[in-house]
Amino acid sequence: MTQHDTTFPEHFLWGTATSAYQIEGSPLADGAGPSIWERFVHTPGLTIGGDTGDVACDHYRRWREDVRMMADLGLRAYRFSVAWARVLPEGRGTVNTKGLDFYSRLVDELLAHGITPLTTLFHWDLPAALDDRGGWLNPDIAHWFADYADVMFKALDGRVRHWATLNEPWVVTDGGYLHGALAPGHRSLYEAPIATHHLLRAHGAAVQRYRSVGKHQIGLVVNLEPKYAASDSAADQAATRRAHAYMNGQYLDPVFLGRYPEEMREIFGAAWPEWPAADHELIKQKLDFIGLNYYTRSVTRDAPEAWPVRAGRVIQPQATYTETSWEVFPQGLTDTLAWIRERYANPPVYITENGAAFYDPPVAENGRVADALRVDYLRKHIGAMHAAIAAGSDVRGYMAWSLLDNFEWSLGFAKRFGLVHINYATQQRTPKDSARYYSRVVASNGAAL
Numbered sequence: 001m002t003q004h005d006t007t008f009p010e011h012f013l014w015g016t017a018t019s020a021y022q023i024e025g026s027p028l029a030d031g032a033g034p035s036i037w038e039r040f041v042h043t044p045g046l047t048i049g050g051d052t053g054d055v056a057c058d059h060y061r062r063w064r065e066d067v068r069m070m071a072d073l074g075l076r077a078y079r080f081s082v083a084w085a086r087v088l089p090e091g092r093g094t095v096n097t098k099g100l101d102f103y104s105r106l107v108d109e110l111l112a113h114g115i116t117p118l119t120t121l122f123h124w125d126l127p128a129a130l131d132d133r134g135g136w137l138n139p140d141i142a143h144w145f146a147d148y149a150d151v152m153f154k155a156l157d158g159r160v161r162h163w164a165t166l167n168e169p170w171v172v173t174d175g176g177y178l179h180g181a182l183a184p185g186h187r188s189l190y191e192a193p194i195a196t197h198h199l200l201r202a203h204g205a206a207v208q209r210y211r212s213v214g215k216h217q218i219g220l221v222v223n224l225e226p227k228y229a230a231s232d233s234a235a236d237q238a239a240t241r242r243a244h245a246y247m248n249g250q251y252l253d254p255v256f257l258g259r260y261p262e263e264m265r266e267i268f269g270a271a272w273p274e275w276p277a278a279d280h281e282l283i284k285q286k287l288d289f290i291g292l293n294y295y296t297r298s299v300t301r302d303a304p305e306a307w308p309v310r311a312g313r314v315i316q317p318q319a320t321y322t323e324t325s326w327e328v329f330p331q332g333l334t335d336t337l338a339w340i341r342e343r344y345a346n347p348p349v350y351i352t353e354n355g356a357a358f359y360d361p362p363v364a365e366n367g368r369v370a371d372a373l374r375v376d377y378l379r380k381h382i383g384a385m386h387a388a389i390a391a392g393s394d395v396r397g398y399m400a401w402s403l404l405d406n407f408e409w410s411l412g413f414a415k416r417f418g419l420v421h422i423n424y425a426t427q428q429r430t431p432k433d434s435a436r437y438y439s440r441v442v443a444s445n446g447a448a449l
């Protein structure tokens, strides 16, 4: 353990992140309605090994034990998401108080242990009843979402002081509507821009509602992946510009600048609609922070075959790759924070996710899990974040993804991102070396890197 002069701002919020469907289990308990992921995972062939979130980490029943474990690890914050269909089984209308109570009790338990809750309203598990009505393709979803958000704000605001509307709208659209690998599994060039736009309108409507009923902070969580041209050829440069607009500018430009990047029409052609100005007014509500999820970068080349962005990733032979085939590239976090600082006038940022899936060694006799690659990943990315802070970025917190090994969507349980190991047969929790390391980082406010 070497001492660095990485002093972080006082009150810097150190924690971990999870999401409802990935850890809770009991998806239909206590009156909860099914989500599109409940349907997706029970459709044969759509997840590796047929894995489902039916049990996952059984957090819906073990939540007290998990909060105590966070406290034992000295964590100061915890980012989690609310399963919309627990609170509103039909997605709208009647509130299921048992579902709401689960989150209310969880928040009280966190606060009792001095842990700050950061609450995400939508982390992909759309109520199936709303998908039956078109889901993100139905313009009405903006007020369905705002009405759901209103229920949560009135129930928890004050105890929860950091809200996020959506988690990673890019993944929802790219995975759920363009390529189809994620729920609801659509594959349409025409649907994708519509889903994106309605996600952003719903985000705006919820932020607008918060300004009338809430008293604290609200933001948007986006996954950003910096794109570096593989060569200075015009074709590679153009592909890199398209890829950057598609994954990064497509979500933050409308929110901060009131417009989509012009590359969007180049990518989608006739499938890219023209939207009314009123929509852009709704989308560009002022935010209190950006939630940044950072994992990797992409060295980008022209790829005519890679529909529709026509950009491909160039493997870096000298680099370390994670189990999800992501290059370990900490500099990309520094660069992404600099891009946010310069393009959007240095808004407050929380790193709401950062972490890696590696093939971890098994739990040893002495109870250790020697996940050295993850320790190295965390150390380097926390260092990269500090470099951006030193350069002027207003970063206020860091949530490691993830507290627990969990359900990695269509990849199932095979990919382990946790700082804490889960034995799915026994539900035994075992903090890995990375959890011990992170405890020291938190206890020293980043000094013990």
Ligand SMILES: OC[C@H]1NNC[C@@H](O)[C@@H]1O
Pocket: 019, 022, 168, 223, 293, 353, 401, 408, 417
């Ligand atoms: O792939 C790792 C994580 N990425 N962001 C969204 C989370 O739900 C994922 O598990």
Ligand SMILES: [Ca+2]
Pocket: 038, 042, 052, 054
């Ligand atoms: Ca089921």
